[in-house]
Structure formats: C-alpha cells, structure tokens
Amino acid sequence: MGPELTIDGVEINDESPCYVIAEIGNNHQGDVAVCKEMFKVCKERGANAVKLQKRDNKTLFTQEMYDSPYVNHNAFGDTYGEHREFLEFGMDEYKELQDYANEIGITFFATAFDIKSADFLAELDMPAYKLASGDLTSAPLLKHVASIGKPMVISTGGASMYDIHRAYDTIKPLNDQLCIMQCTAGYPPEWEELNLRVIETFRKEFPDTVIGFSSHDSGIAMGPVGYILGARVIEKHFTLNRANKGTDHAFSLEPPGLRRLVRDLERTHRSLGDGKKKRYDSEIKPLYKMGKKLVAARAISAGEILKPEDITLRSPNDGTPPYRFEEFIGRKLIKDLPLEANLMLSDTVGADEEV
DSSP states (O other), rough: OOEEEEEEEEEEEETTEEEEEEETTTTTEEEHHHHHHHHHHHHTTTSSSSEEEEEEEEEEEEEHHHBBOOOOOOOOOBBHHHHHHHHOOOHHHHHHHHHHHHHOOEEEEEEOSSSSHHHHHTTTTTEEEEEEETTTTTTTHHHHHHTTTSOOOEEEEEEOOHHHHHHHHTTTTTTEEEEEEOOOOSSSGGGGSSTTTTTHHHHHHHHSEEEEEEESSSSHHHHHHHHHHHHHHEEBBOSSSSSSSSSSSSSOOOOOHHHHHHHHHHHHHHOOOOOOOOOGGGHHHHHHHHOOEEEEOOOTTTTOOOGGGGEESSSSOSSGGGGGHHTTTTTSSSBBBBBOOOOOGGEEEESSSSS
C-alpha cells in the first residue's frame, strides 16, 4: 500500500481517493461571513478540507516592510502592514470558523507562517499544518511545527532537491506524518513550469512519504494528471469570484471549477483500476456485435476438403473464434454447409478419414 498519512481521520495512501484541499488563503477578503460561505460551498463541491493562512504580521515582517507603501488596486491598506492586518483573522474569528467547519463536516486547518502563528493554531488543536514554499528552508519553524505532532503538508516551490532533503531530514525524526507537495511558486506559472514528473521523482526519493501537488495553474486538468503520476493530495486555490479584489482570485477555482476538479479526481481514482486485464459485463453486448466467427464462404458439400478461400469471417461472434482459422485448413467436412453457416470443428474430420 505504500506510505500513509491520516488527516482528521481520513487515511491517504496509494489506494485511496485523492485528498482535496481548497486553499482559501486570504480570498475571504477579511470577512468572516464570506469565509463561512466559502467553507459551505467547498463542502458542497466535495473538497475534503479548507485552508487559511495565519501570520503574526508584526513579527513576521521587518518594520521596513511592514511600513512600506502598498498602493495598488488589490490593496486593503495604505501600507503593506495595514493590508495584511486587514486580512488577518484573530482567535475569535478562528474559533467561529472552526465551530462552523465542525458543524458542516469539513476539515479546517491553516498555513503557519511563523512560530507565533503555529502556537496560535496549536491552541485551536488544528488537525494539520501547512508550510508554504518560502519556509522550506526555515528549519526552526519546521522543527517547531513538527514537534506539535500533527500531520504536516509542505510545499516545494522554488526549491532544490537539496532543500527538500534538508527539510525532510529536519521534520522526519520529530514527525513521520508528512506530505511533500510538488509546487511551482508562480501565480500562475507557465504550463511547462509545472514539471509534473517531479511527482514521480519525489515518490522515488521519499518512498516512505505521501506525495501531493499544490497546483497554482488556473485550470482543473492538471489535478487528475498529478493523481495518475502518484500525487494523493491536491491543493487548489478557491474563490467565490475570480473578479474579486486580491492577488489570488485570478488563478483560483470558482465553485463550478472546484466541483469539476473533485468529480474528475474521483473518476480518475476509480478508472485506474487494479491493473489486471479482464472482461466486464458491459463489454459482452458490444463485443457480440463487433466480434467475428468462422463461417462458410460458399455452399460446401460433405466430403470436400476445406481450403482457405472456403472460410470467411462474419459478425456476430456466436461461433468459432477466428483465431482457430488454420485448424480447419485441409480437413474434410462431414455435413453439407450452406453459405455463411457456422463452421464447427466437430463438423470435420481429418482428410484421410471416412465421412
């Protein structure tokens, strides 16, 4: 069965359906009511989990970056710090969202961008933690989150294999519940930058670890491709409206897209099968019409020796299969056969035998 990961009671392994994380991030635009509606829609569209992002902005950013002007059409404040604080939920909001997620039956967790945020989420007993691509080299944060003991999902955008091995070696001695996500940190990346075959590389490099795919592309087709290549966790950004204010909306899935992604991943899981070739009941009628049998190519009298031109193929396949064609050549008929009569080996004898 290979590596396993359990998030909030859901087992994820090579044989399981794909685990779908709807990344809400900050697409809620700082509004708890909007965020709850997004949770509801994600549940209705079949996502396994919804995810936010948690930052302690005052300690995460340098004072210079926090106070830097942030003037563009996506800004929610005049400085970058004001912008980030506008989008940030506190403990009361998180508890309200957690209660709502439990009520509707969807898993809720978040990305921890710093140690204070990780501790904040630990107070809420979050069922899992996400670490963003930018923190793959943040060894102190990786160790701190690993020590909390909950499943960890880490993205690998912009990383080298050395970076990923170092993060793996940092986390695994403390926490073996790990998922490594192939990710490209473009928003969105070019198609050739998705490099989905890295999923196969990760499966070879980390055979004891569940592999996933954090997909920043703007469509749904790459999710099933990722699943086929071995990703068992798929993360996609989600929004109620791609035209909303904010940097992530444009490449996020809207509700119909999320439903189609989940649907296609479910179909992909079912359609892969067990690898054993077999005939299904649904094939019987079509193959009856399409398949062929051996019949007389002309009216043939008893006693005649069969030649290749005496035998032809016709549908349906309710007679001797054509792969037995050569067995009839040179044998003698023991009964008359009209044109297109089924040719049966029991209606023949060897050429030297009496009719």
